[in-house]
Amino acid sequence: MKKKLALLLAGIMTLSLLTACGGGSSAPAAEAPAAEAEAEAEAPAAEGGEEAAAPAASDAAAEAAAARIESGDFPTVVIAYMNFAGQPAGMQRISEKMSEITREKLGINVELMIMDSASYRQNMNLMLASGEQVDLFSGLVGFMPSVNKGYLYDLEEDGLLQTYGQGLIDAFTETELNGCRVNGTLYGIPVKKDDAAGLFGISIPQEYLDAIGYDYASKYEEGSDIIYTDLDEIEVILGQLKEQYPDKTTFYIDPTSIVSQCLEVDRIGGDVFGVLADPANSLEISNLFESQPYLDLVHRMYKWNQMGFFSKDAITETQATTVQVKAGSLCAYKTATKPGIKQQESNLCGMPVIIFQCGPDFKSSSTYNSMPWCMNQNTEDPIAAMQVLNEMYTNPDLATLLCWGEEGVEWVETEDGHITFPEGVDAQNSEYYNNVNWELGNQFIARIWEGDDLTIWERMQEFNDNAPASKAMGFTWDNSEYSTEYTALANVYDEYQKQIELGFVDPDVAIPEMVERLNAAGLQEYMQAKQDAIDAWAAATQQ
Amino acid sequence: MAANKKEKLSPAKRKALMRRSIPIYIMALPGLLYLFINNYMPMPGIILAFKNYNAKKGIYGSPWAGTKNFKYLFSTQDAFVITRNTICYNVAFIIINLIFAVGVAIILSEITSKAKKFYQSTILLPYLLSAVIVSYLVYAFLSSENGFINNSILIPLGKEPISWYQDKRPWPFILVFVNLWKGIGYNCIIYLSTILGFDRSYYEAAAIDGATKWQQISKITLPLLRPTIIMLTLMAVGRIFYSDFGLFYQVPQNSGALYSVTNTIDTYVYRGLLELGDITMSAAAGVYQSLVGFVLVLAANLTVRKLDPDSALF
Numbered sequence: 001m002k003k004k005l006a007l008l009l010a011g012i013m014t015l016s017l018l019t020a021c022g023g024g025s026s027a028p029a030a031e032a033p034a035a036e037a038e039a040e041a042e043a044p045a046a047e048g049g050e051e052a053a054a055p056a057a058s059d060a061a062a063e064a065a066a067a068r069i070e071s072g073d074f075p076t077v078v079i080a081y082m083n084f085a086g087q088p089a090g091m092q093r094i095s096e097k098m099s100e101i102t103r104e105k106l107g108i109n110v111e112l113m114i115m116d117s118a119s120y121r122q123n124m125n126l127m128l129a130s131g132e133q134v135d136l137f138s139g140l141v142g143f144m145p146s147v148n149k150g151y152l153y154d155l156e157e158d159g160l161l162q163t164y165g166q167g168l169i170d171a172f173t174e175t176e177l178n179g180c181r182v183n184g185t186l187y188g189i190p191v192k193k194d195d196a197a198g199l200f201g202i203s204i205p206q207e208y209l210d211a212i213g214y215d216y217a218s219k220y221e222e223g224s225d226i227i228y229t230d231l232d233e234i235e236v237i238l239g240q241l242k243e244q245y246p247d248k249t250t251f252y253i254d255p256t257s258i259v260s261q262c263l264e265v266d267r268i269g270g271d272v273f274g275v276l277a278d279p280a281n282s283l284e285i286s287n288l289f290e291s292q293p294y295l296d297l298v299h300r301m302y303k304w305n306q307m308g309f310f311s312k313d314a315i316t317e318t319q320a321t322t323v324q325v326k327a328g329s330l331c332a333y334k335t336a337t338k339p340g341i342k343q344q345e346s347n348l349c350g351m352p353v354i355i356f357q358c359g360p361d362f363k364s365s366s367t368y369n370s371m372p373w374c375m376n377q378n379t380e381d382p383i384a385a386m387q388v389l390n391e392m393y394t395n396p397d398l399a400t401l402l403c404w405g406e407e408g409v410e411w412v413e414t415e416d417g418h419i420t421f422p423e424g425v426d427a428q429n430s431e432y433y434n435n436v437n438w439e440l441g442n443q444f445i446a447r448i449w450e451g452d453d454l455t456i457w458e459r460m461q462e463f464n465d466n467a468p469a470s471k472a473m474g475f476t477w478d479n480s481e482y483s484t485e486y487t488a489l490a491n492v493y494d495e496y497q498k499q500i501e502l503g504f505v506d507p508d509v510a511i512p513e514m515v516e517r518l519n520a521a522g523l524q525e526y527m528q529a530k531q532d533a534i535d536a537w538a539a540a541t542q543q
Numbered sequence: 544m545a546a547n548k549k550e551k552l553s554p555a556k557r558k559a560l561m562r563r564s565i566p567i568y569i570m571a572l573p574g575l576l577y578l579f580i581n582n583y584m585p586m587p588g589i590i591l592a593f594k595n596y597n598a599k600k601g602i603y604g605s606p607w608a609g610t611k612n613f614k615y616l617f618s619t620q621d622a623f624v625i626t627r628n629t630i631c632y633n634v635a636f637i638i639i640n641l642i643f644a645v646g647v648a649i650i651l652s653e654i655t656s657k658a659k660k661f662y663q664s665t666i667l668l669p670y671l672l673s674a675v676i677v678s679y680l681v682y683a684f685l686s687s688e689n690g691f692i693n694n695s696i697l698i699p700l701g702k703e704p705i706s707w708y709q710d711k712r713p714w715p716f717i718l719v720f721v722n723l724w725k726g727i728g729y730n731c732i733i734y735l736s737t738i739l740g741f742d743r744s745y746y747e748a749a750a751i752d753g754a755t756k757w758q759q760i761s762k763i764t765l766p767l768l769r770p771t772i773i774m775l776t777l778m779a780v781g782r783i784f785y786s787d788f789g790l791f792y793q794v795p796q797n798s799g800a801l802y803s804v805t806n807t808i809d810t811y812v813y814r815g816l817l818e819l820g821d822i823t824m825s826a827a828a829g830v831y832q833s834l835v836g837f838v839l840v841l842a843a844n845l846t847v848r849k850l851d852p853d854s855a856l857f
Contacts, residue, residue: 313708
């Protein structure tokens, strides 16, 4: 099965390689519009001085656009991203609406390509390998693997970003952009989202708390919609919930995000094999599984499991937590908090929830390169692609179209300045309702949907700015040289993770066993490699 | 096949035979084309297993990686477990499936009533289900909280319920059973059609001489079936290094506690590369599986040729 797939893939790639080579060499020469050549001639002039003055850069960008509009030969830029429902019915229409804006301003057509999350990675890998046209895409395809496979365009090649992406430079700080640099090369643009996370949030429907007589109203701090507490208090609440609702599962914690959303450790490179256990102060890589926060967590889960808070089938559970709550089978679950979380979780659960938070806010080093926007390395017209990307991040009309669809069809303005569904349209029958705005570049400049606070993005910005950040911010871990160790480690961890972290086995017995096997699989070497890389990075950046 | 070689044909006769076969070759053409496109054209892709693939440089321009891509398959103690699981399960599947498939085929061939079609379809049905559906059917039996076995059998009998997805001991049996249940309808089709093609006069003669049903089966059906059995078994042996991904990944619900009895080469590769998405490493796994499969087919065929030259494939 795997072999067949691999060979098929290889075959497709062989074929496409031939076609791509043929197309690649001839197409630009034959089809490149005069405008592009002109623009390219202009580019070196603009970046002549390293600190090319902004006016010069915007001149070059404007000229490129003007030349394209004059020639009437509009290139098409294909934008790909993923949602959870697959291609929406209104995709063509929204593409056309977006093109109306970009045609007028930049002389470029855009075309959306939307895939569902299950197939996004696979489809994108095939398209990137086979040379099919896709110019800009969400890095949810896997940022570091894509860098290693050479799929991504160097965004600063010939001063591309400086000349045509000034808006992107303005939208982010240097640290944020550095998060998408690998060995000094910029391969992506971060998205505007919740960069920090409030750790160990617990969400419980208000109705259940009322039933056990819990007085949440008095617990709020001034001006906050999150109750800050600790796990001991949660334990008491869960115990009462268990008594009140013996037929429901009391608590569930999604095992895929348990470490990232509960512990204040920086998972360097997004994997758990070697983390910064004291990320705010130290760049020392240590073994997560022997760190005190992790041991405390798993002992707590073991205790909770003994107390009967978990379903006996928790290990094989595949339904999303919010779906379980909606179905009435679950009382409480873990989430990561951020401004607006109460509204978000209430929407997802279909009933008002109360949010507790038991950990601090924290910003990990992998936050910026978790889903950056990237450019395909064999995109035909990098200048056009960069200009579209720039527009996506700076033009509120374009951002709103991309996030929410067309005015009057997918949304209408309310009296207080929010937007909402028009008469007769809802989440089910809307032709463009993705609910993945966190993925779509700059949601901060798009319109705000009813239910969210109009100041949500200012609050979000404040949250992002104020959260304690990892010291390794801006460091990216490239594990391509250690893929053998990584594969072996991932397999061992997979075997133990759910049993240990959902408290089905005694951690005092299981953790030493797992650590021994991880060490045999090369954990120490892998951690050492991380340490060396991070030391080298620290030495280079502190100069 | 061996018999063909012994016949010496004159050139003229051979030509005539060729001409007569043209329509048959044409009929085979689509299948051969399919085989060529699907199985031969991707073969240069094997090269990927030895490369450090980079899209900018292309497959042929990428630097060589030596055997680095293969290292992960052999680097840990998992290597032993996954190889053992893959081979032992497949050996069990081959033997058990063979016995039951031949048995069911013989039984079906002896049934003459109209219900035969119904039985055959019913037996075939599970084969047509996707592994994901099968996994939930199994889950309906084994789930700790709501499962049939715990709630309707063990608890009423006053026994302790079992956490099936955390206890690895019963899983070798569960997997063999599920595989048998799912595959038997399909496996017996070829045997059944072969049996139906046998000359009925053997059986009539045997019946006249007073042979019992059992004697007919053991003295006529099984010997006549032998070449088919050997051929299908040889083909199965060639795939002994591959495992049914759906069976080993979906049916145990990807439960970590069961890895030591459910992890096979395919699931290991899948789990390890899910995050990495490394094409060259999966290509390496493919090459490794094909090579071992190839050697095993050669070895099995050699053994068969030693024991019974007429039944060997080549």
